[in-house]
Amino acid sequence: MATIRDVAKLAGVSVATVSRVLNQNGYVNKETEKTVLQSMKELSFEPSQIARRLAGKTMKTLSLILPDISNPFFPELARGVEDIAQQHQFNVFLGNSDNLEKKEKSYIEVMQKKSIDGLIIVSNTVEEETIRKLQNAKIPVVLLDRPFTGNNCSIVRARNSEGAQLAVKHLFEVGCRKIAHISGPDNINPAYERLIAYTDMVSGHDWFSESLIEDGGFDIKGGREAMKRLLQSNADIDGVFAGNDLMALGALKELLQMGIKVPEQIAICGFDGIQLTEYTEPGITTIAQPIYEMGALATEVLIKKIQGEEHENKIFELPVKLIQRNSTNKNHVQMGGLAWRKK
Template identity: 45%
Template sequence: MATIKDVSKLAGVSVATVSRYLNKNGYVSKEAGETIAEVIEKLNYRPNNIARSLAGMKTATIGLMVPDILNPFFPELARAIEDAANDYGYTVMLCNTDNDSAKEQKYIDTLLHKQVDGIIISSYGIKPEHLSSLQKQSIPVILIDNVFSSDSVVSLTVENERGGELAVEHLLERGCSKIAHICGPLSITSSRERTAGFENASRGTDWFTPSLIGYSDFTVHGGYTAMLELLSIHPDLDGIFASNDLMAAGALKALQESGKNVPRDVKVIGFDGIGLEMMTPELSTIAQPISELGKTAMDSLMGLIRKESDILTDQVFPVTLIAKQSTMTN
């Protein structure tokens, strides 16, 4: 098995130069970098990450914590993060937490044991004490879709409240006169913000009442049961804004089983913009920039890992209305 000394000897450079090239830390001339790359490929050299970590160097590994890998939003996000990580020469350890706080702590302990260089957390059950334990270990962290105002951790979110307003405005423009909302768990920042957007756009109308808000858990089944309950209270509703696309899919199923035609009788819009092209009718949605979120998360984390960014600020990304068949006019 080739060693770093073999690479330096064949490339005609010092071991320190090869090390700087591998770690992307410090100056390496373009010519030397090209030569080292050729030698690495020729020798099929692979850095010993365990040895590197014991020597106080980077392991070129990060952790990614998500709450539910069955929700298509998170595989899309993970793919974007992995693509960006690959460009940096990093690998990603995926941790599916199932919204379980104890499981999240177990994953954090495992990632610390594996000596990852940083962690991206897009998990709803994460608690301030989890973040504190990481900060004590000097592990760089980026949060996605969650905010802890009391902690000095960078958060990447989207315009959730504005997205809720856009959804209601779109349904009103399409002729709806009584709109209900299927809300996600109120313990989740994004869910609360989307519901606030719904309330902002609905208050002042002659049809709004708090009973038009149903509560669910960001799953297809949750959307299905919440939709049936809303129909039992408001059989005359003609518009639905679901706080994510999976709940919207469940709502569509419940409406169809209840004899409601979508979009003729009830128009439905979701939130996230995940790939649900096979759904009939195709779902209108408020789309998040998932790829941009993932890439920015990885870029920001690398800035922290390399200590290139002393101060990073929270970022809020815009959302986009995508109108499809589920909100078509009659």
């Protein structure tokens, strides 16, 4: 592998001159610069990325750390990150933490050693101290789809509470009178926000009880098991709001397996807007997050920080929308009904 000394020797200049050409620092006449660049090309010389970092140059490399790449929500998020990164000639390293704090910390340490330019983290466990260490190392951080109690990084997320309210209101409006909730793990903030919004919407009704809430673990299997438990404790429910689309898929599978008609007997609404919900039978009504756009925006914000164009830390909350499909398409839709209001 060619070194900077090899380039200097072939070009007939000093190592310092080659360094000035590499770092665009200091005067080098055009003819000499042309000779040095030609020598680099002939020797297939590539400057050390670490040396570039020390010289104040960017490596054009980002890292994205996700909690669960098997969840279809996250590949779409990652696609938004990658597309915008490529537009700016940045590469993206991906780490899948499996929701494990130890694995997440290991990824962050490895990425830091590789001298990446910035990090996008989707995490339930990242600590303020970790963020502070990255900031001290001059590595900008953007948190995606998660809030953070500190104020030293920007955050991009969707309006979870608003989306959950839309879901419950919609179930009331299509005629549901006893709505259950399949929640995600309460240590995941979006899941917790959706749970609280559901509770606020239904707790004023005389039929409400804690037995109408079951944890589905944010996956298909958990959603199916939660649906089974709900039917055992509340056989008269006629609506289900699932905290994400995977749990809605599991709930739908369980209901159909038991011969329960959807939506005639029980209507289902999920949350996220992943493509799978469009292809089930019946299709699943969902509260769609702008998944791709969230990843894209997080990347734009991070690159601006890397390039010194953005110094202020902000929270960006993107809107959500209801996409109605046949899982809530009851015949007795109450047009403009107000049944969702607390009694």
